[in-house]
Amino acid sequence: MKIDRNNILTALSILAFFLFVWWGNHHLTAYAVRIWEDTLIFLMLAAGYNLINGVAGQFSLEPNGFVAIGAYVTAILILTPAQKESMFIIEPMVPWLAHLHMSFLPALIIGGIVTAIVGFILGFPVFRVRGDYLAIVTLGFGLTIRVVSNNTITITNGALGLKGLPTYTNIWWCAVWAVLAMIVIMRIVDSAFGRAMKAIRDDEDAAIAMGINTLWMKQIAFVTAAFFEGVGGGLLASLITIISPTVFTFFLTFELLIIIVVGGLGSMTGTVIATVLVVWGSELLRVVEQPMNIFGLHIPGIPGMRMVVFSILLIVVMIFAREGIMGQREFSWDWLLNKIKGKRA
Amino acid sequence: MSEVILKCDRLTMRFGGLTAVRDFSIEIKEHMIFGLIGPNGAGKTTAFNMITGNLKPTEGRIYFYGQDITGLKPYKIVSLGMARTFQNIRLFSNLSVLENVLTGFHHKLKYNLIDAILRTPRFYKYESQMKEEGMALLESVRLADKANFRASELPYGERRKVEIARALATGPKLLLLDEPAAGMNPQETLDLMYFIQEVKDKFNLTVFLIEHDMKFVMNLCETIAVLDHGVKIAEGKPEEIRTNPEVIKAYLGDINA
Numbered sequence: 320m321k322i323d324r325n326n327i328l329t330a331l332s333i334l335a336f337f338l339f340v341w342w343g344n345h346h347l348t349a350y351a352v353r354i355w356e357d358t359l360i361f362l363m364l365a366a367g368y369n370l371i372n373g374v375a376g377q378f379s380l381e382p383n384g385f386v387a388i389g390a391y392v393t394a395i396l397i398l399t400p401a402q403k404e405s406m407f408i409i410e411p412m413v414p415w416l417a418h419l420h421m422s423f424l425p426a427l428i429i430g431g432i433v434t435a436i437v438g439f440i441l442g443f444p445v446f447r448v449r450g451d452y453l454a455i456v457t458l459g460f461g462l463t464i465r466v467v468s469n470n471t472i473t474i475t476n477g478a479l480g481l482k483g484l485p486t487y488t489n490i491w492w493c494a495v496w497a498v499l500a501m502i503v504i505m506r507i508v509d510s511a512f513g514r515a516m517k518a519i520r521d522d523e524d525a526a527i528a529m530g531i532n533t534l535w536m537k538q539i540a541f542v543t544a545a546f547f548e549g550v551g552g553g554l555l556a557s558l559i560t561i562i563s564p565t566v567f568t569f570f571l572t573f574e575l576l577i578i579i580v581v582g583g584l585g586s587m588t589g590t591v592i593a594t595v596l597v598v599w600g601s602e603l604l605r606v607v608e609q610p611m612n613i614f615g616l617h618i619p620g621i622p623g624m625r626m627v628v629f630s631i632l633l634i635v636v637m638i639f640a641r642e643g644i645m646g647q648r649e650f651s652w653d654w655l656l657n658k659i660k661g662k663r664a
Numbered sequence: 665m666s667e668v669i670l671k672c673d674r675l676t677m678r679f680g681g682l683t684a685v686r687d688f689s690i691e692i693k694e695h696m697i698f699g700l701i702g703p704n705g706a707g708k709t710t711a712f713n714m715i716t717g718n719l720k721p722t723e724g725r726i727y728f729y730g731q732d733i734t735g736l737k738p739y740k741i742v743s744l745g746m747a748r749t750f751q752n753i754r755l756f757s758n759l760s761v762l763e764n765v766l767t768g769f770h771h772k773l774k775y776n777l778i779d780a781i782l783r784t785p786r787f788y789k790y791e792s793q794m795k796e797e798g799m800a801l802l803e804s805v806r807l808a809d810k811a812n813f814r815a816s817e818l819p820y821g822e823r824r825k826v827e828i829a830r831a832l833a834t835g836p837k838l839l840l841l842d843e844p845a846a847g848m849n850p851q852e853t854l855d856l857m858y859f860i861q862e863v864k865d866k867f868n869l870t871v872f873l874i875e876h877d878m879k880f881v882m883n884l885c886e887t888i889a890v891l892d893h894g895v896k897i898a899e900g901k902p903e904e905i906r907t908n909p910e911v912i913k914a915y916l917g918d919i920n921a
Contacts, residue, residue, distance in 0.1 A: 503781050506780055506781050506783060507777070507780060507781065510780035510787065510791070511766070511769070511770055511773050511775075511780070511791070511794070512777060512780055514759065514763055514766055514767055514770070515767060515770050517756065517758065517759055517763075518756045518759065518764075518767045520758075521755075521756035521757050521758050521759065522754045522755070522756060522757075524718070524750075524754065525750065525754035525755070525756065526756075526767065527718070527738045527739060528716065528718075528738060528742065528747070528748050528750070528754075528831075529742065529747075529767045529768050529770060529771075529830065529831075529833075529834060530738075530739045530742030530743055530747075530768070530770060530771030530834050531739060531767065531770050531771065532737075532739045532771075533739075539777060585758075647758055
């Protein structure tokens with residue numbers, strides 16, 4: 320009975336969210352819609368990243384690599400053969416890819432699946448190491464993807480990148496995928512699999528002694544994250560319409576890392592809050608990159624100042640709230656209803 | 665005559681030039697409490713780690729109910745019915761006591777990832793079944809009132825009990841305890857002694873433990889083996905071990921030296 324009530328409340332709030340999306344799509348400015356799209360894509364990326372980093376406790380730095388793979392796969396699939404022919408001016412594209420063309424949904428899903436397969440294969444070597452070493456090898460993966468995309472000219476068009484992608488991504492695509500990602504990830508977390516992942520995070524050797532196949536659990540987290548990061552990459556590609564090896568750098572990973580650390584490692588609720596804070600915050604902070612006059616002192620616009628502000632924010636969080644905004648806690652309907660009842664009483 | 669549950673046949677473990685354990689052979693029969701003692705660095709934990717699959721022995725074989733388990737992965741060995749605790753208590757500190765116990769059920773999980781994502785009836789059925797079993801287990805070791813505490817909030821003595829309860833959740837026939845009384849005061853030690861005895865009878869277990877506390881071992885174990893410098897120097901009943909000159913030498917040094 321109680322579980323039913325919570326499920327109904329969750330379903331209602333998802334419905335309310337989609338109603339808001341529908342309303343926003345008609346009434347918000349194009350700029351506001353664009354920020355919502357960014358927020359939702361980042362939410363999806365960060366939720367996946369939090370599954371592997373926060374829940375399973377495997378500190379890794381690979382999301383920019385996964386996002387890049389998803390973006391490239393989706394981009395190649397949605398470009399028309401004519402576009403590809405005119406774009407690949409250094410060397411022509413390999414024929415079997417040049418003629419491939421499909422609509423957005425299958426392209427996104429294939430992007431996600433290809434990324435998940437890469438994640439699965441990558442998981443075997445990288446999970447042979449733990450802790451800081453894992454961070455280093457996964458950081459290397461992100462860099463490797465960049466070098467590979469720069470040099471496989473017949474597939475990715477090298478440093479020239481892919482331009483003029485059709486803009487299929489709209490707020491609906493972002494909203495549906497983000498909600499789907501959150502549901503899947505939160506259900507994994509709230510099951511025996513999530514418990515096993517948390518056990519690995521707290522003490523891997525003890526988890527092994529409990530009969531948990533730790534490699535398999537890490538792989539589940541990694542592959543799930545890879546799938547949604549790949550799809551997120553596809554959505555981003557069609558949103559920004561131009562991708563090149565320099566688009567998905569380590570700064571993307573860094574931004575996601577800020578989100579999950581500020582929100583609270585292991586807390587999906589925290590991820591939602593922090594995504595909104597960071598994405599909207601970075602829009603508000605555009606001011607600091609503009610030329611400014613402070614008391615007659617002229618400061619020219621410095622690109623990258625926002626990153627400085629974020630770094631300071633991260634340091635402040637590390638000092639004053641080491642567990643992030645939510646720690647490992649999650650929002651629950653029981654908690655909210657108790658609060659409301661408590662106030663009434 | 666009861667059945668042999670664990671047999672180690674000339675186990676040897678070398679780390680580079682160091683031989684931590686040499687030609688270690690024991691036989692443990694069902695329903696006994698078997699103790700392994702020895703001075704610091706004698707290779708007791710190494711022997712344990714070989715048996716539970718954390719280390720692969722350089723030489724020798726391990727048989728569990730006659731089945732050769734040498735070199736099997738630890739999680740496979742757990743599913744055969746062997747569980748362990750650690751010298752320094754290793755609970756999942758951010759999980760609740762109940763969740764700690766539930767991780768022990770993981771190797772016999774009856775639903776898969778798809779069930780979890782789609783929330784099928786199977787998921788709900790087995791999830792609530794697991795929670796009931798977990799609570800029943802906590803009930804039987806009198807920790808039910810602590811079920812929703814975070815493991816890190818419990819006092820030391822109770823944490824040890826939770827660790828044993830967690831090991832019991834895997835459904836073991838053989839329970840390996842690595843220095844269960846380490847860091848406990850005399851009262852807690854006494855308490856633990858009764859606890860192990862009680863758990864052993866209730867769950868029909870065989871217990872194999874490493875311990876430093878002589879009183880604990882002498883009172884609890886039916887058979888004791890002594891390791892010194894990686895070699896088994898004695899095996900027998902507590903009173904035999906107590907008077908064995910080799911053992912006294914290992915612990916107190918040679919009188920004639």
